[in-house]
Amino acid sequence: xxxxxxxxxxxxxxxxxxxxxxxxxxxxxxxxxxxxxxxxxxxxxxxxxxxxxxxxxxxxxxxxxxxxxxxxxxxxxxxxxxxxxxxxxxxxxxxxxxxxxxxxxxxxxxxxxxxxxxxxxxxxxxxxxxxxxxxxxxxxxxxxxxxxxxxxxxxxxxxxxxxxxxxxxxxxxxxxxxxxxxxxxxxxxxxxxxxxxxxxxxxxxxxxxxxxxxxxxxxxxxxxxxxxxxxxxxxxxxxxxxxxxxxxxxxxxxxxxxxxxxxxxxxxxxxxxxxxxxxxxxxxxxxxxxxxxxxxxxxxxxxxxxxxxxxxxxxxxxxxxxxxxxxxxxxx
Amino acid sequence: xxxxxxxxxxxxxxxxxxxxxxxxxxxxxxxxxxxxxxxxxxxxxxxxxxxxxxxxxxxxxxxxxxxxxxxxxxxxxxxxxxxxxxxxxxxxxxxxxxxxxxxxxxxxxxxxxxxxxxxxxxxxxxxxxxxxxxxxxxxxxxxxxxxxxxxxxxxxxxxxxxxxxxxxxxxxxxxxxxxxxxxxxxxxxxxxxxxxxxxxxxxxxxxxxxxxxxxxxxxxxxxxxxxxxxxxxxxxxxxxxxxxxxxxxxxxxxxxxxxxxxxxxxxxxxxxxxxxxxxxxxxxxxxxxxxxxxxxxxxxxxxxxxxxxxxxxxxxxxxxxxxxxxxxxxxx
Numbered sequence: 001x002x003x004x005x006x007x008x009x010x011x012x013x014x015x016x017x018x019x020x021x022x023x024x025x026x027x028x029x030x031x032x033x034x035x036x037x038x039x040x041x042x043x044x045x046x047x048x049x050x051x052x053x054x055x056x057x058x059x060x061x062x063x064x065x066x067x068x069x070x071x072x073x074x075x076x077x078x079x080x081x082x083x084x085x086x087x088x089x090x091x092x093x094x095x096x097x098x099x100x101x102x103x104x105x106x107x108x109x110x111x112x113x114x115x116x117x118x119x120x121x122x123x124x125x126x127x128x129x130x131x132x133x134x135x136x137x138x139x140x141x142x143x144x145x146x147x148x149x150x151x152x153x154x155x156x157x158x159x160x161x162x163x164x165x166x167x168x169x170x171x172x173x174x175x176x177x178x179x180x181x182x183x184x185x186x187x188x189x190x191x192x193x194x195x196x197x198x199x200x201x202x203x204x205x206x207x208x209x210x211x212x213x214x215x216x217x218x219x220x221x222x223x224x225x226x227x228x229x230x231x232x233x234x235x236x237x238x239x240x241x242x243x244x245x246x247x248x249x250x251x252x253x254x255x256x257x258x259x260x261x262x263x264x265x266x267x268x269x270x271x272x273x274x275x276x277x278x279x280x281x282x283x284x285x286x287x288x289x290x291x292x293x294x295x296x297x298x299x300x301x302x303x304x305x306x307x308x309x310x311x312x313x314x315x316x317x318x319x320x321x322x323x324x325x326x327x328x329x330x331x332x
Numbered sequence: 333x334x335x336x337x338x339x340x341x342x343x344x345x346x347x348x349x350x351x352x353x354x355x356x357x358x359x360x361x362x363x364x365x366x367x368x369x370x371x372x373x374x375x376x377x378x379x380x381x382x383x384x385x386x387x388x389x390x391x392x393x394x395x396x397x398x399x400x401x402x403x404x405x406x407x408x409x410x411x412x413x414x415x416x417x418x419x420x421x422x423x424x425x426x427x428x429x430x431x432x433x434x435x436x437x438x439x440x441x442x443x444x445x446x447x448x449x450x451x452x453x454x455x456x457x458x459x460x461x462x463x464x465x466x467x468x469x470x471x472x473x474x475x476x477x478x479x480x481x482x483x484x485x486x487x488x489x490x491x492x493x494x495x496x497x498x499x500x501x502x503x504x505x506x507x508x509x510x511x512x513x514x515x516x517x518x519x520x521x522x523x524x525x526x527x528x529x530x531x532x533x534x535x536x537x538x539x540x541x542x543x544x545x546x547x548x549x550x551x552x553x554x555x556x557x558x559x560x561x562x563x564x565x566x567x568x569x570x571x572x573x574x575x576x577x578x579x580x581x582x583x584x585x586x587x588x589x590x591x592x593x594x595x596x597x598x599x600x601x602x603x604x605x606x607x608x609x610x611x612x613x614x615x616x617x618x619x620x621x622x623x624x625x626x627x628x629x630x631x632x633x634x635x636x637x638x639x640x641x642x643x644x645x646x647x648x649x650x651x652x653x654x655x656x657x658x659x660x661x662x663x664x
Contacts, residue, residue: 002524002541002635004601006563014564015600018607022591022623058599067664192334209334231338232346259354264596266632267390268347269336275350291354294659295627300598303334303633323664327626330662332399332655 008198012055012077019062023327026066032089034075034082036062041071041094047165047174048072048094050102050128051158052082053110056197057218059328060297064155066326069162070094070103078197078300079219081109087117091128099127099171103161103178105150106134129171131178133157135187135308137246138215138224151218152260152297152308153185156320159329163319177315185310186243190235191216191223193303195263214238218299232269236276239307244284249311251285256292256320258308263298265305270294273305290320296328340530344387344409351394355659358398364421366407366414368394373403373426379497379506380404380426382434382460383490384414385442388529389550391660392629396487398658401494402435410529410632411551413441419449423460431459431503435493435510437482438466461503463510465489467519467640469578470547470556483550484592484629484640485517488652491661495651509647517642518575522567523548523555525635527595546570550594550631564601568608571639576616581643583617588624588652590640595630597637602626605637622652628660 005011013033020029020036028039042048052074053061061073071094074082082090091100102118104110111132118128133150140147161178169177191213194203205220207213212230215223230238249255259274261267274293281288289312297306312320324331337343345365352361352368360371374380384406385393393405403426406414414422423432434450436442443464450460465482472479493510501509523545526535537552539545544562547555562570581587591606593599606625613620621644629638644652656663 002539002544002561004524004564004567004597004637005604006565011600011604014604014607016603018603018605018610018625021610021620022589022603022606022625056598056600058603192336207334212334229334232336233338235336257354263598264633264635265336266388266595266630267627268343268388268632271348271350271354271390272337272343272346273350274354275346278350278353288353293350293354295599298598300600301596301635303596305336325664330664332657332662332664 003198005198011198012075016075026325026327030089030093032086034086035072035089035093036065037072037093038065042096043071044096045098046096047098047169047171048096048100049158049162049165050090050094050100051104052087052090053105054079054081056300057298063328064158064326066324068166068322068324069326069329070158081107081113084113084116087114088120091117091121091126095126101161101171101174101178102128102130103157104132105154106132106148127171129175131157131175131182133182135182135185137186137188137242139217142246149217151187151189152258152306153182153187155258155296156185156256156308156310157182159324160316160319163322177319181310181316185308186246187306187308188239188242189216189304189306190214190239191262191302191304192229194220195300195302216304232272233276236273237280240277240280243307243309247311249286249309254287254289254312256290256310256312257288258292258296260296260306261298262302262304262306264301265303267294270305277307289317335530337530343530344407348407358657358659362421362425364418366418367404367421367425368397369404369425370397374428375403376428377430378428379430379501379503380428380432381494381497382422382426382432383436384419384422385437386411386413388632389630395660396490396658398656400498400654400656401658401661402490413439413445416445416448419446420452423449423453423458427458433493433503433506433510434460434462435489436464437486438464438480459503461507463489463507463514465514467514467517469518469520469574471549474578481549483519483521484590484638485514485519487590487628488517488588488640488642489514491656492648492651495654509651513642513648517640518578519638519640520571520574521548521594521636521638522546522571523594523634523636524561526552527632527634548636564604565608568605569612572609572612575639575641579643581618581641586619586621586644588622588642588644589620590624590628592628592638593630594634594636594638596633597635599626602637609639621649
């Protein structure tokens, strides 16, 4: 594994410095080196949007800071939750007095640290409400939605929440829209090769050559089955077979599809999978209103793809249509 | 190698279909299945911008079709030139009567096929002029610029040429701006792991673990030296030591920096390299006017990075500043 790093223990520091330098028109550093904010945050009169999570998921999480997206983001170590202090400082950086919507993923560390940060923020007079993304169908049965992890559906949650806040909605309205976005969203991933945390130096899980792991998590959490590797078309069908009945999606629905690579899978292959996804959806009478294909939520150099589908209504459409200017999602 | 494909011999076809489906607001298919065009091409009264090249370089080449970018693109097999017929059909799709600027990279197959296409286009009354990108410092000495290959600097050439055409410039003015863009641009890459063409099934070159190849080409063309792998900071310095004296760049210059991953290198690592690049440039009195960091020109799942620096003047700045809406480069 030929990593391009300096000290493997300081990859997050080095990366954050480079990220701010390269994108100084959109993001700014804060006094907390693990918190970045939108250059214009806090935006006067607007509900602040905050998220955070472990590093190694570029462009998530810091890549979604920007206009009509997130106002501040807390960055953790590779695949580890940010601290409660980092979440708190992100909330401080985002609050204009209109309150903060903290939209994050369902992981034990994040849950604990966000909860502590919300309590501390309250003492300072900052009102924070939360939405916890749980779009990953593979991580728990439908009867235990509260156990499901948040994965790439978080990008759509931020897009919707960020747009709603920029439209002038109040905190409860922003929270309601972001909650609806994630409630209407289902994801699943297929992994084909593992990744290596720089400071560890070897993969912390394995996917045998010639096999694929259906339902793999963003940090290599075990999926629901390991199978001999299938064709791109078969993978598309397999992922849709998990996602569509779960919500369920039905003929007549309009949806957003977000197909992300896990890091090292060529974008070419992602489009090959997308080709079949849209074909199958069309056969079922489900219309793709908008598609995002590319590396939107990765896991270092893991190989594989994740498929995310969100069912739309008029409010969600309006939020999806809004322009956005972040490093990871730019929409004119 | 766990590829996500159907028939390895039809990856380009499958990918192009998925690409058009996912991005139908920007790109459209044409009668030639290997040619995609901007949905609004030919744009009335505007010089057409055409490029083309082998597949496997996502978002290059088709990802740079769009508003104020390229009007039509010819797609070849993986790492192989498009046919002369594909280039000709791209020229036809882009021409509004104002002529076509064909801005492509210096490779034997592309040179031959573009030349044939230009002759055929002329017979049909389509005026085509060309700029041949040769920004790769490592592929020939400075005394033989005409032998150098085009690499990620092509993205900046398209950005400048596309913007100039949209400003209403005539064909000669567009060609002059694109030529100036590439003449002012230098690139070099460092490879840390090879890639595998799906239909071949094994890497067509090797990079030993623990080593890196300085000056590697976009298709694994041999570089100028193989060294034990260095730190990210050392790689940044080594690439700048090749690029800066070559133009040369000097104190007081304003530049665009484009740092691209080669495919599988995590974007995190690209920012770690960028951090040092900007630091060294600042020490030398060279100001980064704009930075692009990410996977702008890849080689399937090759690992490594390429560094591109373009020296700016007022005309180039104006072109770089113009908004753009393509899959690979969106700028608000």
